[in-house]
Structures are given as C-alpha cells and as structure tokens.
Amino acid sequence: MNAGATARRGLLGLVCGNTPEVRGRVLDLLRCASPDALVLSVSVHADGTGRYPFVQRFVMGGEERRRGSLCQGATGDPAVIIRQDLDTIARTASRPHVVLALPDTVDTAPFLAELWRTPLGRTPLSHHYELAPTAVGVDPGRLLNDLRCVHRATRVFGHDPNAAPLTVAEAAARQLEAAQVMVLRGGPGEGDGRREGCRALLGHLNPSALVHLDSDDADLTALTALVRADSGWSTAAPADRLDIVAPVVRRRGVDHGVTSVLWRSRRPLHPERLTESLPRVMPSVVRSRGHLWMATRPRTVISWRSAGRHLELHEAGGWLEDEDPAAWRAASPQRRTLASWYWDDYYGERRNEIVFTGADLDPDRLRAALDSAVLDDGELALGAERWARLPDPLLGDAAPGPES
Known part of the structure; x- marks a missing residue:
C-alpha cells in the first residue's frame, strides 16, 4: 500500500x-x-x-x-x-x-x-x-x-x-x-x-x-x-495474536498479593502424573494460560486454559515439523520466529509453557509439582511409541495416527 x-x-x-x-x-x-x-x-x-x-x-x-x-x-x-x-x-x-x-x-x-x-x-x-x-x-x-x-x-x-x-x-x-x-x-x-x-x-x-x-x-x-x-x-495481525504457541507475557513481582508464575519444560508430560499434580497446582490460581507437550500426543499442541476453578485442555493444532514446509508458511511470523528460537534438533519446537496468575501463589511449590509430572530419563528413552500407551485420564486414549 x-x-x-x-x-x-x-x-x-x-x-x-x-x-x-x-x-x-x-x-x-x-x-x-x-x-x-x-x-x-x-x-x-x-x-x-x-x-x-x-x-x-x-x-x-x-x-x-x-x-x-x-x-x-x-x-x-x-x-x-x-x-x-x-x-x-x-x-x-x-x-x-x-x-x-x-x-x-x-x-x-x-x-x-x-x-x-x-x-x-x-x-x-x-x-x-x-x-x-x-x-x-x-x-x-x-x-x-x-x-x-x-x-x-x-x-x-x-x-x-x-x-x-x-x-x-x-x-x-x-x-x-x-x-x-x-x-x-x-x-x-x-x-x-x-x-x-x-x-x-x-x-x-x-x-x-x-x-x-x-x-x-x-x-x-x-x-x-x-x-x-x-x-x-x-x-502482528489480529489473527496472529490467536496462535496458541505465542510469546508469553508475564508481569513480574507481587502487587496487592497478586503474582504471576511462569513454568516451562522441554520434556513431555506424563498425563497421569499431571492429573495427580493438579490439586497442588491449581488452588489460589485465578487464571492460567499456555500450551503443553503431552507424551500421549507428541505431534499435537495441547491448549491449557483455566479461569476460576475450571480447567480446559484441548487439542489445538500440530507442532511445526522440519518436513512440513506448508505448515511453516501457514504459521504466523511470530510463531515461526519462536519456533526457530526454541528449536531443538531432536524435539523441534515442542515444549510446555504456562503462566499462572493468582493471589498468594507459592512459585516453588507450583513449579515443583509440575516438574514431577514430566517424563524421567528412563521414560524419555522409551520413545513416542511407548508414550502413546500411557494412561491418559485428562484427554482419553489418543486416536490411532502417526504418533502411535
């Protein structure tokens, strides 16, 4: 123009x-x-x-x-x-x-x-x-x-x-x-x-x-x-701001008792242990947003949203892959930039990233609870085929597909 x-x-x-x-x-x-x-x-x-x-x-x-x-x-x-x-x-x-x-x-x-x-x-x-x-x-x-x-x-x-x-x-x-x-x-x-x-x-x-x-x-x-x-x-165009894998915006510090806690991990989550960790994670959380890398769905971005005492998880598209140039072209500029910044030679852009906001949150306790839910070294070495067989009380059994 x-x-x-x-x-x-x-x-x-x-x-x-x-x-x-x-x-x-x-x-x-x-x-x-x-x-x-x-x-x-x-x-x-x-x-x-x-x-x-x-x-x-x-x-x-x-x-x-x-x-x-x-x-x-x-x-x-x-x-x-x-x-x-x-x-x-x-x-x-x-x-x-x-x-x-x-x-x-x-x-x-x-x-x-x-x-x-x-x-x-x-x-x-x-x-x-x-x-x-x-x-x-x-x-x-x-x-x-x-x-x-x-x-x-x-x-x-x-x-x-x-x-x-x-x-x-x-x-x-x-x-x-x-x-x-x-x-x-x-x-x-x-x-x-x-x-x-x-x-x-x-x-x-x-x-x-x-x-x-x-x-x-x-x-x-x-x-x-x-x-x-x-x-x-x-x-950023309006549609670009809706990408579920977006830059995390977090306010630091405590104001009138309100704080925000960022949790990140480059390991996939064990869905059963994540379920068990929720009672330690969610009390006092007013709002949380982010995305997950779930072991049972390694090709899929899982959206995480909570407001009040309601938590919603759902599949929100796929992770960008080296062999899928069409997906890269369709992604927003900020998504492509983030993927390049966080790229891992083996896991690509996959990662967990959630911001929790609430009153009187305990950052160490919250992060420790989520850290306990990721795969350990032995589970990680089993690979995606074995991950797909893990029990998943949050999302249910994964549909048969390339990841399983």
Missing part, C-alpha cells in the same frame, strides 16, 4: 465492557476525545437452535444519511454483517473514525481476527481503516464475581458462530486479555481496597495493556491513545 492510500484510511476502534454501564462510560470518553466519531453499536442474540444469530446495529454520531442506512437487524455471521457495514461507511465517508461497540456476548479477539480476514474477491478492511486500540470498561465488583463463576455457561460469538459455550469466568478473562486499554470504573465501596486489588489483577492478566482509573474528574489526556492508530498492529 502506498503512502497516499495510507493517508486516506480511516480509524477503527473497538469498545466492550463487562457491564453496559462501563461500556457506555468508555464510549462517552471516546466521544469526548473524538466528537466526530461514528459509533456502531452491536447486539448479538442467539435463537437457541444453533443457527446463525440475529445481529442488531444502532448508529450514533456521523451523518444522518449513514445512520439511517445502518440501523437495522439481520441474521447471519456477525463478522460478515459488520464487515459489510464498515465497507459501506468507508465508501460514503472520507477517512471515517468508527467506534465498534461490542456486547459481552462477543469474544473480542477471534471476532476481530475474523472481521479483519479478507474474503475471496473482497477489498481488505485494512485498505479502508487503521486499527485503534481495543478498549474494555471494567466494573471491579462484576469482574471478581464473574471470575468465580464456573458453574454457568455463556454463549459468545467469535470466529465460529457454532462454537461451544464458555464458562462465565473464561469469557470474562478473554475479554480482558483482548484489550490494549482498560478503563477501571470507581464506585461505592471502592474504599475497601477492591478497586486497587482489581487493578493489580488486571495488570497481571494483561501486562501490556494500559489500565486507566476512571472517575468523574479523571484526566482524559491519558486516553488520547484511543483515538490514534495502534502501532502494535504493524507487527
């Missing part, structure tokens, strides 16, 4: 929040900073049949003719519908600033990746817009309640309209991790330390994000980044 085309692009920002009130507050702050911004507010409603949801859009700001053409509902893939709306806005306005307000029923990161994907025969949105930082409004009381809620599931929409529901805790954690800016709202009871404790937790869950403490007399100059292009997108 030439310099002239870049100069003509508009700006697209995303706003969400864990309550309608805090989402509205972030929108108010954005409209103060950019009065001419057009706000495209979205609601997504499932009908319970597993089919595509109903997507309602409402527009504030901008020109009246554009508001009238977009205030409507449609049934279909939310990303497809919103992409068409953004195309329409770009064709009728010169360098528009659009703020996309998403409900908490949308999984922000995969939704943005799907929105930014270019369908065959269509003009990429990146030709019309630069991405501004994603802003998330946070109500402290609601957040702490949601992170404890693992008994109830919620339907969220991202890249797959028919994806399985998530726990409320997992959905809340993902929303925070998608943000570049978080606006932490004050209110009654903030003198009990809950707000500061929540701020410390946000800093560990998403160390690269700016956390802004909001109040009626807040200094709005701290939010000017919300109305500028986010330079971070120049090095």
